[in-house]
Amino acid sequence: MNVNQTNVTKDKSSESKNRDEEPSICETMKSNTSQIIRKMESHIPTFAQLSSDLYSEYLHMYDDLFATCYAAQKDFLDKTGMDQNMLADWKEYWKLATQITNSQIDFAANFAKEYVKTRIATIKLFDHYTHQVIDSYAKVFSKGSAS
Secondary structure: OOHHHHHHHHHHHHHHHHHHHOOOHHHHHHHHHHHHHHHHHHOHHHHHHHHHHHHHHHHHHHHHHHHHHHHHHHHHHHHHOOOHHHHHHHHHHHHHHHHHHHHHHHHHHHHHHHHHHHHHHHHHHHHHHHHHHHHHHHHHHHHHHHO
């Protein structure tokens, strides 16, 4: 290797090293944005477990509440003279209310799925067009600096 080749190799090496050490707006934004998204994503299992724990506690509370209700129900119904037809209507009302609530839960879940699918498609579209714009600007700027 001659002296000129050695100097060219050193210049390329130091140029690459300087580029790595120089602050970059894009690299800074990418790094920090990725860090935030990964942090949020890492907590998804925690949020899912916390929600599950919360709903389990609600279920336990209501199961316990209604278990104690059975004991008081007979005494209450005997004292008020409520007839069985009214209880049958009450049961049908709550059956319908439960069906409506369950369909609303399914609707909300399906809406959330479609919302996320749409957001992901939009992000991919934005990413695609952003790359096209950046590539176009890079070509224009490289032609301008070559002149």
